[in-house]
Amino acid sequence: MQRRTTMARLTSIRAELVVSVSLTISIDAMGGDYGPQVTIPASLDCLKSNPDLKLILVGDEAIINPILLQQPLQHQDRLTIHHASQCVTMDESPSKALKNKKDSSMRVAINLVRDGLADACVSAGNTGALMATARFVLKMMPGIDRPAIISTLPSTFGHTHVLDLGANVDCTAEHLFQFAIMGNELVKAVEGLENPKVGLLNIGEEDMKGNEQVKSAAKLLENSALNYIGYVEGNSLNAGNIKVDLIVTDGFVGNVALKSIEGAAKMIGVTLKEAFSKNIFTKLIALIAYPVLKSFKKRIDPRLYNGASFLGLQGLVIKSHGGADKLAFITAIQLAEVEVKKDVIKKISAQVEKVLALRETA
Amino acid sequence: MQRRTTMARLTSIRAELVVSVSLTISIDAMGGDYGPQVTIPASLDCLKSNPDLKLILVGDEAIINPILLQQPLQHQDRLTIHHASQCVTMDESPSKALKNKKDSSMRVAINLVRDGLADACVSAGNTGALMATARFVLKMMPGIDRPAIISTLPSTFGHTHVLDLGANVDCTAEHLFQFAIMGNELVKAVEGLENPKVGLLNIGEEDMKGNEQVKSAAKLLENSALNYIGYVEGNSLNAGNIKVDLIVTDGFVGNVALKSIEGAAKMIGVTLKEAFSKNIFTKLIALIAYPVLKSFKKRIDPRLYNGASFLGLQGLVIKSHGGADKLAFITAIQLAEVEVKKDVIKKISAQVEKVLALRETA
Numbered sequence: 001m002q003r004r005t006t007m008a009r010l011t012s013i014r015a016e017l018v019v020s021v022s023l024t025i026s027i028d029a030m031g032g033d034y035g036p037q038v039t040i041p042a043s044l045d046c047l048k049s050n051p052d053l054k055l056i057l058v059g060d061e062a063i064i065n066p067i068l069l070q071q072p073l074q075h076q077d078r079l080t081i082h083h084a085s086q087c088v089t090m091d092e093s094p095s096k097a098l099k100n101k102k103d104s105s106m107r108v109a110i111n112l113v114r115d116g117l118a119d120a121c122v123s124a125g126n127t128g129a130l131m132a133t134a135r136f137v138l139k140m141m142p143g144i145d146r147p148a149i150i151s152t153l154p155s156t157f158g159h160t161h162v163l164d165l166g167a168n169v170d171c172t173a174e175h176l177f178q179f180a181i182m183g184n185e186l187v188k189a190v191e192g193l194e195n196p197k198v199g200l201l202n203i204g205e206e207d208m209k210g211n212e213q214v215k216s217a218a219k220l221l222e223n224s225a226l227n228y229i230g231y232v233e234g235n236s237l238n239a240g241n242i243k244v245d246l247i248v249t250d251g252f253v254g255n256v257a258l259k260s261i262e263g264a265a266k267m268i269g270v271t272l273k274e275a276f277s278k279n280i281f282t283k284l285i286a287l288i289a290y291p292v293l294k295s296f297k298k299r300i301d302p303r304l305y306n307g308a309s310f311l312g313l314q315g316l317v318i319k320s321h322g323g324a325d326k327l328a329f330i331t332a333i334q335l336a337e338v339e340v341k342k343d344v345i346k347k348i349s350a351q352v353e354k355v356l357a358l359r360e361t362a
Numbered sequence: 363m364q365r366r367t368t369m370a371r372l373t374s375i376r377a378e379l380v381v382s383v384s385l386t387i388s389i390d391a392m393g394g395d396y397g398p399q400v401t402i403p404a405s406l407d408c409l410k411s412n413p414d415l416k417l418i419l420v421g422d423e424a425i426i427n428p429i430l431l432q433q434p435l436q437h438q439d440r441l442t443i444h445h446a447s448q449c450v451t452m453d454e455s456p457s458k459a460l461k462n463k464k465d466s467s468m469r470v471a472i473n474l475v476r477d478g479l480a481d482a483c484v485s486a487g488n489t490g491a492l493m494a495t496a497r498f499v500l501k502m503m504p505g506i507d508r509p510a511i512i513s514t515l516p517s518t519f520g521h522t523h524v525l526d527l528g529a530n531v532d533c534t535a536e537h538l539f540q541f542a543i544m545g546n547e548l549v550k551a552v553e554g555l556e557n558p559k560v561g562l563l564n565i566g567e568e569d570m571k572g573n574e575q576v577k578s579a580a581k582l583l584e585n586s587a588l589n590y591i592g593y594v595e596g597n598s599l600n601a602g603n604i605k606v607d608l609i610v611t612d613g614f615v616g617n618v619a620l621k622s623i624e625g626a627a628k629m630i631g632v633t634l635k636e637a638f639s640k641n642i643f644t645k646l647i648a649l650i651a652y653p654v655l656k657s658f659k660k661r662i663d664p665r666l667y668n669g670a671s672f673l674g675l676q677g678l679v680i681k682s683h684g685g686a687d688k689l690a691f692i693t694a695i696q697l698a699e700v701e702v703k704k705d706v707i708k709k710i711s712a713q714v715e716k717v718l719a720l721r722e723t724a
C-alpha cells in the first residue's frame with residue numbers, strides 16, 4: 001500500500017518549489033473572515049519559503065500598508081500592492097458582486113490573471129461571487145460547459161482529489177465526463193501520476209446502482225482513455241478498500257459529502273476533547289498523551305488540505321476556506337504555486353482540445 | 363444546549379422497554395454477513411433484557427437448532443423458530459430475490475408482519491432485496507409514493523435522524539415532502555418531541571442555494587404545519603451550529619453523506635490508532651490513556667446507532683447493517699421494540715391521511 005502522509009505531501013510540494021522558476025500570484029488581500037490580518041502574514045511566509053515567488057496584494061492600500069509596516073521587511077521586495085477600492089462581503093450575492101463591485105479586491109486580483117500580470121489568483125472570499133467573477137473575467141475553456149471545484153481530502157491511502165465540490169447543483173453525464181477529463185490532468189500534473197485511478201461517486205459499486213446521470217457518465221468513462229475503475233461509494237473519499245486518486249461527482253453531492261466529512265471530523269474532535277477533559281485524571285492523561293494527540297491532529301489538520309482549484313476556466317483561481325488562518329492560507333498559496341509550476345491550466349486545455357478532436361473524427 | 367449522549371439515548375430506550383406491553387418481532391436469522399452466529403445470540407440477549415418480548419427466528423431449522431442448543435436455555439420459551447428453506451445472498455439482485463426466493467428467511471419474516479403474526483421484522487440482509495420484498499409484501503401506505511430509509515447519526519447535540527438514506531436515487535419535491543411528514547412522526551414518537559426541528563439538506567443556507575427540487579421542497583415545507591427550520595448543510599448531520607432533529611434529503615445524497623461520514627470516522631480512527639502505535643513510548647501512553655480512549659470510542663461507536671427503519675410501508679421493517687456484530691444487531695432489535703411500542707407505523711399512517719385530507723379540502 002502506497003502511503004502518502006500529509007507531511008510527505010507538503011514536503012514534496014516544497015521540494016518542487018525549490019527548483020521553481022519565477023512565478024507571480026495575485027492575492028485577494030481583503031477576502032475571507034479575517035482579511036489582511038491573515039492574508040498578509042501568510043503571503044510573507046510564502047515569499048520567505050520560495051525565493052522565486054512574487055506576490056501582488058490586491059486591496060485597500062489604506063488598510064494593507066499599516067499592516068505591512070508591522071511585518072518584517074525581509075522579502076517585501078517581491079511584494080507589490082495593487083489598490084482596489086471595493087470589497088466583496090462574505091454574504092453578497094454573486095450577481096450583485098459582479099454588477100456593483102467592479103473595483104473589488106477579488107475582481108481586480110482575477111483581472112491580473114486575465115491580463116497576464118499574475119499566473120494565478122488566491123482568494124478566501126465568498127465562493128459564489130468568486131466563481132461568478134472568475135467565470136465572467138477569465139471565460140470558460142473552449143469545450144468545457146461548466147467550471148468545477150476540485151480539492152483534496154485526507155484518506156487512509158494518503159489523500160484523494162474530488163470534484164465537483166459545489167460549483168454545479170445539477171450536472172448531466174457529459175458534465176461529469178468533462179470534470180473527469182479536467183481532474184485527471186490536474187492529478188497527473190500535481191501528483192506526477194501517469195494513470196490516476198478515476199472513480200465515479202455512487203450509492204453502490206454494482207452496475208445496476210445509481211441514477212441515470214451516473215449510469216450514463218459511467219458509459220462515457222468506460223469508453224474513454226482514462227484509467228476508470230468504476231463506481232466508488234462515499235466511504236472511498238476517506239477510507240475505501242482500494243486506492244482511488246480522483247473521485248468525480250456533481251456539485252450538490254460533492255458539497256454535501258465534503259461538509260458531512262467536516263462535520264463528522266468536528267464531532268469526533270469535540271468528543272475526543274470531552275473524553276480527555278472529563279476530570280482531573282483524564283486531564284492528566286491528556287497531558288501525558290499530548291505529543292501523540294498532537295501528531296494525530298496534524299495528520300488530519302484541515303488547514304493542511306486548504307485550497308480548492310476552479311477548473312474549466314482560462315486561468316487559475318484558487319479558493320481558500322473563508323475561515324482560513326495563516327497556516328491554512330499559506331497552504332492555499334502553495335497549492336497555487338504548485339499548479340502554476342506544473343502548468344495545470346495549459347495541460348487541461350490541451351487535453352480537452354485532444355478529446356474534442358477525437359470526438360469530431362469519431 | 364440539550365445534550366443527549368449515546369448512552370443517554372440507549373438508557374432512555376431501555377427505560378421505555380421496562381414498561382412495554384407484549385410484542386413480537388420476526389428475525390431474519392440467516393441475513394447479514396454472519397447470519398445465525400450473530401442473530402441468535404443477539405436475539406437471546408434481547409429476550410433477556412425485555413420480558414415482554416417474543417421473537418420468531420426465521421430460517422433454516424437445520425442450521426438454527428444446533429446453534430440454539432449451544433446457547434443458555436433461559437428465555438428460550440419466548441423464542442419460536444419458523445422454518446424457511448431459502449436464503450437471499452448479500453449480492454443477489456432484488457428482482458431475482460423477489461422472483462426466486464419465495465421461501466427465503468427474509469421473505470417469510472416479512473410475511474409474518476403482513477399476516478399480523480409479528481409487529482415488526484429485523485433483517486441484516488441485502489438492502490435492495492429487503493426493500494423490494496418489504497414493498498411487495500407489505501404494500502405502500504396510501505398517500506405515500508415511495509418508501510424511504512431513516513436512521514440516526516451521532517451529533518454534537520446527541521443525535522440526528524436522517525432520511526432518505528438510499529431507497530431512492532432521485533426524488534421530486536413531493537417525495538421529499540412526504541419523507542418529511544413520515545420522518546417527523548417517527549421523531550415525535552421515538553424522541554417524545556412535540557415539534558421536531560426539520561431541516562432540508564442543501565449546499566448552503568441561503569434561499570437562492572440548491573437545485574430546483576430542493577427549492578420546491580422548501581416551499582412545500584414552509585407551507586406545512588411542520589417545524590421547518592430551513593436549509594441545513596452537510597456538517598449539520600453531525601456538528602451543525604444549531605440542533606436539528608430531522609434532516610430530509612434524497613436517497614442518493616443521503617447515502618453518499620452517510621457513507622462519507624463512515625469513511626471519515628474510519629480514517630480518523632485508523633489515524634488515531636497509528637499515532638498511538640508508532641513506538642514503544644506511544645504504546646505505553648496508549649495503555650495509560652486506555653480508559654479515556656475507550657469512553658471516547660463508546661460515544662461514537664457505530665454499533666450503537668445500528669438499525670434503519672423503512673418508512674412508507676404498511677408494516678415495520680428494520681434494516682441492520684450487514685456487517686453487524688452481536689451488539690449492533692441488539693441495537694437494531696431494540697430499535698424495532700421501541701418503534702412497535704410507540705406505534706410509529708400507525709401514527710405515520712394517521713398523519714399521512716390527515717395531510718391528504720387537508721390537501722383535498724384546500
